[in-house]
Amino acid sequence: MRAVILDRPGTQRVGDRPDPTPAAGEVVVRVHACGICGTDLHILDGEFPPTPYPITPGHEFAGEVVEVGTGVSGLSTGDRVAVDPSLFCGRCWQCQRQRGNLCEDWNAVGDTVDGAFAEYVAVPAGNCYRLPDSVDYSAGALVEPVACAVHGLRRLDLELGSSLLVVGAGTMGLLLMQLAHGAGAYEVAMVDQDPSRLTLAAELGAAATATSVEEIVDQHRGGFDYVVEATGVPAAGQAALGGVATGGTFMVFGVAPQDARLQVSPFEVYNREITVVGSMAVLASFAPAVNAVASGVVDAARMVTHVEPLDRFADAIQLTRQRAGLKVQVRPS
Ligand SMILES: [Zn+2]
Ligand SMILES: [Zn+2]
Known part of the structure; x- marks a missing residue:
């Protein structure tokens, strides 16, 4: 598949990576839209300490489920979803008192493991939130910032x-x-x-x-x-x-x-x-965020001002750095 690859801080390229396969409990999502945020710029510049390199960034995304791993119920291929990128450990003091966004072993798709500036990404099935038909993928990729x-x-x-x-x-x-x-x-x-x-x-x-x-x-x-x-x-x-x-x-x-x-x-x-x-990141806030977008409480269409294909990732980053509009998104598929 085609994906953005950061080999080390300060470098970026669009290249080929192996297609992901779903582990038990995971699904593979074909990414239709992925937003760029300030954290992505920090990751590009090597200013987000938890990030290992090489990495494919991208944590604000929506797409279509194309493959389902073993042990997954309630999700099927063809489902349109927004994905909560949070990967909380579930075992530390913060997780055990329901404050996983402060997890002592915090991880997230696109921040510490490969993310969605790619054609496909593997994610835990439990992190997927179905989108109503009225919410397009661009609005779906806005659900993560709305959840914040x-x-x-x-x-x-x-x-x-x-x-x-x-x-x-x-x-x-x-x-x-x-x-x-x-x-x-x-x-x-x-x-x-x-x-x-x-x-x-x-x-x-x-x-x-x-x-x-x-x-x-x-x-x-x-x-x-x-x-x-x-x-x-x-x-x-x-x-x-x-x-x-x-x-x-x-x-x-x-x-x-x-x-x-x-x-x-x-x-x-x-x-x-x-x-x-x-206020730090998201905590059990994806379901209300989907509703905020679907109901029109937030006007998603007016928040997304630029959409670029994956091959023009560098231009999309440039637009973000120049504060040329509001949300800049990349369309890998
Ligand atoms: Zn973000
Ligand atoms: Zn934890």
Whole structure:
């Protein structure tokens, strides 16, 4: 089969690899769409420590089941599925208390084992979620980032009728905003430095938009009950923290450099009862994410701005690095 191969950090090529065969409990999926995310760039650059090389990346994908291993029930060839890439060990303390996304032996398809920038990929049958006919493969490949946003919303524990500010109107920020809207935040605002992204945010339901946190907090005196940092840029995180209302919650969702630091006043955290939470990857959030896409709570079609064939993987990566649009996907089949 044709597949993207990273022989070592900093190199990429599209070449031939043996077709995968399903082990017991696995199925082989013919990949129809696979999204590129920031983690893929880190893997390409050798900045994602758990990754072994050579590897075929790709963890946001949907496709068709073409082969079923022994011991698999409930899935057949021809089934259209989105695949949860998580491979939790099931035995560590975090797994045993149902927090597998924090697994002490964390693995994931496309991050630590071969993934879906390939014509075929073998995955555990239990990680497959059937797609309704109304959800095409492109929308199906968006289910993984939506599942990350669903987990984020659970971490926020959003109160009905509250106000929420999302800083960063990239794919993840826009998904979080749409889900928060659907979850009962009445006043949803977005900040981004790119005005064209704010236009889209408004079309997707943001009640207020601005190019800086200071500006939006001026409009919304007292700050927001929930503020989500969805850029990973430390300066944006620092500004975002300043938008949290008394009694409010600050969530770190964007992936910042590991050595980045924010300044927090412990007095204010105490005196104004500020809650700080993080949200990491997906945790039992695929089924609601499929529903979010199928129901239209998130507008998948508007999130996917570029689709490239597998042979043009390098161009797709370039588009992602240039932030040319929102989600860039690759179509291996
Ligand atoms: Zn991702
Ligand atoms: Zn574990």
